[in-house]
Amino acid sequence: MAERSTISSQRRKALFVLLTPITLLLGAFFLIPLGIMVVYSFLEPGLYGGVVWSFYPYNYGRIFGWPLGGGEEFEPLYIQIILNSLYYAALTVIVTLVVCYPVAFWVSRMGPLAKNIVLFAITLPFFANLLVRIYAWLLLLRPTGAVNTALLSLGIIDQPLNMIFTEFAVIVGLVYVLTPFMFLPIYASVERLDWSLVQASQDLGATPFQTFRRVILPLTAPGIAGGCVIVFIPALGNFIVPSFLGGSKVQMTGNVIERQFLQARNWPFGSTLAMIVMASVLLLVLAYTLWMRRAANNERLAGAGHV
Amino acid sequence: MRQVSEQEVLRVDGARKSFRTPESGVVTPLDGITLSIRNNEFLTLLGPSGCGKTTLLKTIAGFEELDEGEIFLEGRAMSAVPAHRRPFNTVFQNYALFPHMTVAGNVGYGLQVAGVKRAEETARVTDVLRLVGLSGLERRKPAQLSGGQQQRVALARALINRPRVLLLDESLSALDRKLRQSMQIELKNLQNTVGITFIFVTHDQEEALTMSDRIAVMDKGRILQLGTPAEIYDTPKNRFVAGFIGTSNIFSGTLAKDGGTSRVDIEGGPAIAVTADGFASGDKVDVMLRPEHFALASGRTGAGGSLDAVIENIVFVGTDLHLHGRLANGLPVVALERHARGAGALSLAPGQTVTLHYQATAPHLMKSQAA
Ligand SMILES: Nc1ncnc2c1ncn2[C@@H]1O[C@H](COP(=O)(O)OP(=O)(O)OP(=O)(O)O)[C@@H](O)[C@H]1O
Ligand SMILES: [Mg+2]
Numbered sequence A: 001m002a003e004r005s006t007i008s009s010q011r012r013k014a015l016f017v018l019l020t021p022i023t024l025l026l027g028a029f030f031l032i033p034l035g036i037m038v039v040y041s042f043l044e045p046g047l048y049g050g051v052v053w054s055f056y057p058y059n060y061g062r063i064f065g066w067p068l069g070g071g072e073e074f075e076p077l078y079i080q081i082i083l084n085s086l087y088y089a090a091l092t093v094i095v096t097l098v099v100c101y102p103v104a105f106w107v108s109r110m111g112p113l114a115k116n117i118v119l120f121a122i123t124l125p126f127f128a129n130l131l132v133r134i135y136a137w138l139l140l141l142r143p144t145g146a147v148n149t150a151l152l153s154l155g156i157i158d159q160p161l162n163m164i165f166t167e168f169a170v171i172v173g174l175v176y177v178l179t180p181f182m183f184l185p186i187y188a189s190v191e192r193l194d195w196s197l198v199q200a201s202q203d204l205g206a207t208p209f210q211t212f213r214r215v216i217l218p219l220t221a222p223g224i225a226g227g228c229v230i231v232f233i234p235a236l237g238n239f240i241v242p243s244f245l246g247g248s249k250v251q252m253t254g255n256v257i258e259r260q261f262l263q264a265r266n267w268p269f270g271s272t273l274a275m276i277v278m279a280s281v282l283l284l285v286l287a288y289t290l291w292m293r294r295a296a297n298n299e300r301l302a303g304a305g306h307v
Numbered sequence B: 001m002r003q004v005s006e007q008e009v010l011r012v013d014g015a016r017k018s019f020r021t022p023e024s025g026v027v028t029p030l031d032g033i034t035l036s037i038r039n040n041e042f043l044t045l046l047g048p049s050g051c052g053k054t055t056l057l058k059t060i061a062g063f064e065e066l067d068e069g070e071i072f073l074e075g076r077a078m079s080a081v082p083a084h085r086r087p088f089n090t091v092f093q094n095y096a097l098f099p100h101m102t103v104a105g106n107v108g109y110g111l112q113v114a115g116v117k118r119a120e121e122t123a124r125v126t127d128v129l130r131l132v133g134l135s136g137l138e139r140r141k142p143a144q145l146s147g148g149q150q151q152r153v154a155l156a157r158a159l160i161n162r163p164r165v166l167l168l169d170e171s172l173s174a175l176d177r178k179l180r181q182s183m184q185i186e187l188k189n190l191q192n193t194v195g196i197t198f199i200f201v202t203h204d205q206e207e208a209l210t211m212s213d214r215i216a217v218m219d220k221g222r223i224l225q226l227g228t229p230a231e232i233y234d235t236p237k238n239r240f241v242a243g244f245i246g247t248s249n250i251f252s253g254t255l256a257k258d259g260g261t262s263r264v265d266i267e268g269g270p271a272i273a274v275t276a277d278g279f280a281s282g283d284k285v286d287v288m289l290r291p292e293h294f295a296l297a298s299g300r301t302g303a304g305g306s307l308d309a310v311i312e313n314i315v316f317v318g319t320d321l322h323l324h325g326r327l328a329n330g331l332p333v334v335a336l337e338r339h340a341r342g343a344g345a346l347s348l349a350p351g352q353t354v355t356l357h358y359q360a361t362a363p364h365l366m367k368s369q370a371a
Helices: A007-041 A058-064 A077-108 A112-127 A130-141 A146-154 A167-192 A195-203 A208-237 A240-245 A253-262 A267-303 B053-061 B103-113 B118-131 B147-159 B177-193 B205-211 B229-234 B239-244
Strands: A043-045 A051-055 B008-020 B026-038 B042-046 B068-073 B088-091 B165-169 B197-201 B214-219 B222-227 B249-258 B261-266 B271-274 B284-289 B304-316 B320-327 B332-338 B353-359 B364-367
Touching: A007 A043, A007 A267, A043 A267, A058 A077, A058 A267, A077 A112, A077 A167, A077 A208, A077 A253, A077 A267, A112 A167, A130 A146, A130 A167, A130 A240, A167 A208, A167 A240, A195 A208, A195 B088, A208 A253, A208 A267, A208 B103, A240 A253, A253 A267, B008 B053, B008 B197, B026 B053, B026 B068, B026 B197, B026 B222, B042 B053, B042 B177, B042 B205, B053 B088, B053 B165, B053 B197, B088 B147, B103 B118, B103 B147, B118 B147, B147 B165, B147 B177, B177 B205, B205 B229, B214 B229, B214 B239, B222 B229, B222 B239, B239 B249, B239 B284, B239 B364, B249 B271, B249 B332, B261 B284, B271 B284, B271 B304, B304 B332, B332 B353
Parallel strands: B042 B197, B042 B214, B088 B165, B165 B197
Antiparallel strands: A043 A051, B008 B026, B008 B068, B214 B222, B249 B261, B249 B284, B261 B271, B284 B364, B304 B320, B304 B353, B320 B332
């Protein structure tokens, strides 16, 4: 058969040329460090930082209890911390979701000016440094902080509430930092929702609740899923919020990893912990991608809709 | 045989609705509409684009609130009844099919939310899909259908609930002629058998004339005339209605009554003999003559008249010839002749002068709108 330059083969060539730089960039800045981490997690920690180049699976043993050797002991604390982190991240996802979903509908119904103001306000925190913003919460939540002072002077409480350096403070901080990440994808999907479908549902006799469950929720689900994933991932790995607002009481994997790298100078063990966090994130993203493929199918069909 | 009873099922009373537009203007798509719809009737709304037809359907369905006025279903005010409790179903102008559901899911939706049993739902979905000619497409998603198929899904989805009143917004517009005719017949059958009342919006005059029990001609948020297709066609109230339905020759002039005979003197042109009950001499009037009221042969029996015209164009449309010509004063005129073959064939050519005869009863007088 004769070689033919079809449109699709041309398109593939163009795509290849266009994608090469970004692929190389990602390769250099993402895959190589990742590779280093994978390798390091199987190496022996050196006595004064650094690594010894010998196969050493016992970093994993220290966390999971197997395989053990080389003087490493099983420390169930780490599994506890990982589970805790998963719990905090999940709680953050739930709180931000519950806050953002109704607000997204409210904002999408606003006039154009009000809408722009709100959207600007939501992105505003990105302009200020994260540390500064977290520090502000420290001032708000500490026993002599603004919240306690206000409640005391109103007579609602007569003892300062113990908020700072608690689980509560960490959740507040995480929710505060990550709310925009939940809001924006949800808002995008709500904004795209075709209200004539809601009318069609009512027209066919569906109660408001039925309309919500059968039309609104499925059509905004991609936004919800997207928001959940991009809130869960940074929540799980976050170490700034727990170290500022959680004190020594609240440990998340992010803190532990940070400490392994910067204080204990045990790079292999830090890498191992990071690998475990990453594996759980990867599983989540995989589930999300599979699910999105199905949703995208529907979406593509919807896009070709009306004539 | 079906009888459209005189009993009123739906009543729109003094409906008024305005929108603020982004151009900081105000449009009033409903400007005091009063309309009584009889049980089991097929009522068509006809009017130019943007005159408020869709808005009227939306207020009836409950998606828009009226600024003023009220809608009654069998005497019961509807303003406090939310859309999902109104026994009306709508076929939306843009179909509004649920993209995440299959054809069967879309069509069965109304039954599912009403809690109808699965088996019955399946049976009824199958039935109604057969009715609209979509059997076998149950598992497709809306985007995998052609425009006409989507429109029929929308129709099936509304029909399956057997509503008291079915609101159809240009719901046959995307279908080819043959399919459209078969859907028209199905709708008429449904009207006869199930007893649904139809409010139908269309831009297709022929469809309006053949399907409707009554037609409401709308313009700028008002109903200009409400009547049977024959009334609208034969005795339009004004120039707008006359021009909107069918082809017409409309001449403006002044009525002159002279003993037993009346005529309309057209400005700068001939006079047209008319019968003028209910008008006084000197009234400014519009006279309408339909193309089929003209005959080339003066085989008239009673009183009448004629106009001389120069033929400019002859259009052959199968059964008929449309003669486009001009009167001596330059006004355009259209006449219609039956097409005949062989010996009876007309030997007409552009440039030829012909005499167009009409009967005295043919011209229809309307109050001039300018006056
Ligand atoms: N939500 C709205 N906001 C502002 N203006 C509106 C709104 N809905 C309709 N209009 C205006 O009201 C007028 C009537 O609209 P409507 O949709 O009822 O027209 P229609 O008779 O159905 O026209 P068509 O035959 O083109 O479908 C139009 O001028 C339209 O621009
Ligand atoms: Mg419309």
